[in-house]
Amino acid sequence: MLPADGHVHSQFSWDAPAGDMRATCARAVEVGVPALAFTEHVDLTRWNLHGQPLPERYSGHVDDHGAFLGDALQVEAYLEEVERCREAFPGLRIWSGLELSEPHWHPDPVAELVRATCAERLVGSVHALPDLHPDAAASGRVEHVETGHGYDQRHPVDVVRAYLTEVAALAASDAPFAVLAHIDYPLRTWPASAGPIPWEALEDDVRTALSALATSGRALELNTRLPLEGRVLRWWHEAGGDAVAFGSDAHHPEALAHGFRDAAALAEACGFRPGATPFELWGRA
Template sequence: MINSLPADFHMHTHNSGDSDAPMKDMIESAIQKGLSAICFTEHNDFDYPDMPDNPPDGFEVNTEAYREEFLSLKPAYEGKIELNWGIEIGMQPHLSDKNNDYINSYPFDFVIASNHVCHRKDPYYPSFYEGRSEKEAFLEFFESTLENLEKFNNYDVLGHLDYIVRYAPSFDKNYRYADYADILDAILKHLIENGKGLDVNTKSLYSKNALANPNPSKDILIRYRELGGDIITFGSDAHVPEHIAGCFDVATEMVKACGFTHYAKFSQRKQEFIKL
């Protein structure tokens, strides 16, 4: 049987500080939508800045409890859906060794590396953009992403590369790949040289302030493919069951138009390519 939608390899449950979703409900939603496989990727951001609306336990997952819940549910869905256990690790330059040790301590199937904190500030908050142009903010974000990647290599895909446009004052209105081509190309070349992929993250397509592109944008995906990149995963970044595989139909057609014929899923940190 050929499934119409790709596997969803980016989602969060109550094990992440910003979600209340039961893991079981996420699995049931994925089955209902006809997915063949999913991967849980709970947040783990060590040393996240102190912000007034932080979750009580911050963004550090209780990994033992997360693992225990996953293993308790997995047998019940054998033959119904493939379940994988992953993590979304928050990069910061001074955390490279700590993140590496953490990932090596657990048998993750899949690791997303994400740039949520840029020089002690999260671009989610308006304060990141105060006193400067959006272009300056975007450039700092991309430069810090490359800085992180040059220090940290224990991951499979880079999460939502241009995540910053979701939260910029003008969203993507003033954002063009061409304006940041040098730094974005440096990031893409680094990923390709190190055998790493991109998380095609669809949250921007279905969220309240919906954008025209996933993260990363179509232009970045085209450039990644032009440079020889061929590893992409699909991720809804769902925090509630109804958002699983959100806008995957749109994203699938978009990546095919960018020249991709396959996507990847991971188990035990090993990739398997699936035809689109």
């Protein structure tokens, strides 16, 4: 049996127009995923665009200063669809959830949303970096860009370092989340021209972030959008990390549980094992 997929998006996420909660549940039954969490985006950090075009599929708005914010989650409609899917797929465990972007920067609205949704799976993410553009500096505030856009402003290694520094701050915060999403997120947009990922140069920063996460008692997500570098999972074990979650970060039904067999094999090879039931996170072997 495949592990539970703890990080899935549906049509209720602003960047998932091909999302389909019902079809994703049908897909779970078809491929043997025992449980899944619809962790819809909660993004409260504005991204300065500096003229960079947005993919047309994004639903949201650009303010007078050229900063983008994705659409808010429609909580009631989302929870109603979760209920309808639970009735339609009684053999499938369906968790409500949220993917909280930089929740440590937005404590009050995040707490309110967590209360309003009673979400069962809370995933914490970093998607943004401080904007280094001179206009942002001139504003006198800390402004942000999307991480991929960060490569326009920093040396590639410094993008990943800045990302990991924020991950460590998120992990050390008391923000309400149980699983850290995609620690390798900036590598999705790593420029080919920069050559292979320089893991030796990044090791200290990765270990610092993992250590903060382990100390917090939270779980590390094995996000399968990219195959996770094995040494990151070994460092998680060495940091004393107790738990591993699996997340496909699917934005359409066919991507559910993508790469899970390889990811499960990697987790076992790195010293983790399934829980007593498929509904638990994986623990240390």
